Amino acid sequence: MQAVGLTKQVLSGDQPLVILHDVSFEVETGESLAIVGASGSGKSTLLGLLAGLDVPTSGKVLLHGTDLFEMDEDGRARLRGELAGFVFQSFQLLPALNALENVMLPLELAGAKDARRRAEISLQQVGLSARAHHLPKHLSGGEQQRVALARAFVTQPKILFADEPTGNLDAATGSQVIELMLELNRVQGTTLILVTHDEALARRCGKQLRLAAGRVAQ
């Protein structure tokens, strides 16, 4: 993945506000990158652009050589479905679906025929087979994040985007989740792009990108 001159500017009242300014970097396949910085430094904005969830004011993101922003929104969605997995701070499980169904969701959206079987395997990998039929509201925070991990890895993504994956968890649970995520990452050879406050976690990634006021600080 390659980011070239990414800039994001929004209007705050009548004044333009630069959130990201000319950010460029490169991540090789299988590498891990931690984006760190203080609150409001533009970490989540950058992650959103890298994942094609938002469009920049200028600059481009090349994923396996394809410019994300030359595609329309549906094209980017298709690409996300094929290549990317996501883990969020607030888990983002669908409350109406049980754990198994949440894991099946990306496979079903992609039209996979063996969604259930693959989802069951994925849940087994995160140690939650016994909770497969529980709704998110009946799972603890750590369990919910493990379901989210199972969902992220079930499509065997080439790249995993994680936004403060331990932000809503206590230290012990957070640490378990991180171990699991890094393990799955290693086994599947996935590229990992992670936003975090946690310096210790950042140090475990191959590369770090420090942001300050929307600019790359190092």
Next chain:
Amino acid sequence: MSLLRLSLNLLRRDWRAGEWRVLLLALVLAVGSLATVGLFADRVRQALQQQAQNLIGADLRITSTRPFPPEYREMAQKRGLRVLESRTFPSMVSHRDQVLLSEIQSVEPGYPLRGKIEIDDGTAHVAQAIPARGTVWMDERLLRRLDMKIGEEAGIGSLRFMVTARIVKDIDQSIGFASFAPRALMNDADLASTGLLQEGSRISYRLMIAGEAKQVIALRAALQDKLSGNEKMEDVRDARPEIRTALERAEHFLGLAALTAAILAGAAMALAARRFVLRHLDGCAVMRCLGAQQGQVLWLFLYQFILLGVVSVLLGGLMGYVTQAGLVESIPSMREAGLPQPGVLPLLKAAVSGFALLLGFAFLPLLQLRKVSPLRVLRREMDSPEASGWLIYGLALLVLAGLFLWHAGSLKLGLAVLGGLLAGLLVFGGLAWVLLHGLARNAYFFQSHWRHAFNNLARHGRSAAIQVVALSLGGMALLVLTMVRADLMESWQGKLPPDTPNRFVVNIQPDQIQPVQDFFVHRALPIPELQPMVRGRLIAINDRTINGNSYPDPRAQALVDREFNLSYMERLPAWNELVSGKWWTERRNGQLSVEEGIAKTLGIRLGDMLTYDVAGSTFTAKVTSLRKVQWDSMKVNFFVIATPELLRDFSASYLGSFYLPPDKVRAGDELSREFPNLLLVDTGAVIAQVRNIMDQIAQTVSAVFLFTLLSGLAVLYAALLATQDERSHEAAILRTLGADSRYLRRLHLSEFAVLGGLSGLFAAAGAVLLGWVLARFVLDIPYRTDVSIWFIGAGGGMAVVMLAGWLATRRLVLRPPLRILAAD
């Protein structure tokens, strides 16, 4: 396919979570109310069709004063239609020393072609044939007035006939005064030997035709041009116009009432759809993030909506069918009438309307879901995507307009009601917004929870205004159902009080006025007010000579070709109302007052000069007023009334109407015997039928308003649900900041009190307005309003919304805040 499965899976889960309940409930109510009215009206219409066929005994009837050319019969037979002839004439019927002028009808075997005659020949039953040769059937009046019993002999013409049955239920009567003379039915084969068929006899010939509807219509068209001036064609459309009009009017009114329920349901659906969308934004963002394309997201929810639509339409249709069947069962006269089963068309119409509502009120909010940004997974504070307001409101408006026009059956009525409704919504919504902001600005006068409540409401000004409007509509339905309906029905049914005249007495000569009045005085009967009647033919409007050919409209032709009944009087009758011009005062020239309906038919305007021919001499006078006449008042009415000096010198007879109590029926017979030239017309049957229809409509109105009420409650429920998430979130934050449950309860109750009070006031205003519109334009009755409606509206609105709100939020104030915030 997996998308469909996923969609159904989501639906199943959402259903369990209660997300769909309000939408389903609202749509079922909408379809249910439309189906009830549609199915009910369809059955009544079919029954009326049957009654109308009974009334003329055929599908098509031609009446003439001369025998018919054989060609008519051949034309009908060529089309595979059944044809027979009957002849009706006045004749004396004698029994012992009594003689009575009666209407005799001679009929051919096979008579009647439509409907059934019921007779009593010892046992009451439907007649399977016509009277055998040498026998007659007589109606109750004839038997009573001749003091006859079945099995005795009566003389008609030069023959003697055995009376073998009493006619219990008669059909095929002529529409006019003659039909109210006592009747006897005989075999046509006997007619020649009675010696009554002579040159100059006053015989009315009837050619009766029945068969396949298409052929009947074709024959009618083919005969139209062949008929001579003295031949008159009637089909079921011509029978009982006053009842048909009443039914059509009632049907439109009921249709609009049902549509009000449907619109309320639409409001509930819109609120529920909005909540649905808000609650699914995050899920959609996640799906977009996981690779779902816009189309996939849309179809995921479209499948659910389509399924919901189908289920609701089926349930609503079933509900409508059961309700109308229950209605028919609960009204004795309808139960006994053995109404035909309704057709499927009303169900289809309700189903299409249901889908249109779903499209208009829920579909566009749904479209927002496909536009949700996947970035929302990182930034939950992002605003929800807004579909174009114009598009949403435009589509809803378009759907509403279409439905109104379709159901109202008249562009004018549909537009008027729709316009009124929209204006009401805008005014109420705007007022609510202004008032809520006004309260918030002046909140420093109040205690802190009130201040907080006002600010909350003002902050959500638009959504609070929408809630007030929706609740007002529900409240309005409730008030109309309870207070206004009772008043309206009382006034309307009061139009036909128990002493409504049930007899007309016609052909009183000037020298008989005093003796006739004495007759009434001696028998302690109310004296009828007698009106003079002069017969004249309209021959010119302004300087233009007119005749039947001057008008393309057959009704106008018939009116001009015959003589009008003119009258003259000093004062406007109480049951007439001036719609334009002025009634005459002391100083005047010859002036005319014309009924507005006939004026429209004949193209007469205020200020026109009309020329009449009365017994060979003519007069011309100016139209100085147009009147509205209550034809169903059962009182004497005239199309044209003149100033007395204009008609006083022409020879006139007098007529009047009066109420004859059932225990004094014999007084009517005595009047006829004492004054043989008088024609006494019994209108009791017509009154009974009109009253019956009024009762049926009153019952149906109640049922339809019940739907409106339920829909109003659905709106309340949806409105509470729509704000519950936000309320819950706010409660959690306030709890965290130290607010106790008492404070929260007070805060919520204050908000609900303001919402309920405003809604109640608006509801009362709407109910008063709607009551006035119904009274003035639909039921045509004076309307008085009760001041208590305002207090009951505001107080009731406050109480109901506070109670419902308390029930909905009482758990919120007790839940630990962290659980709510974590769930958020």
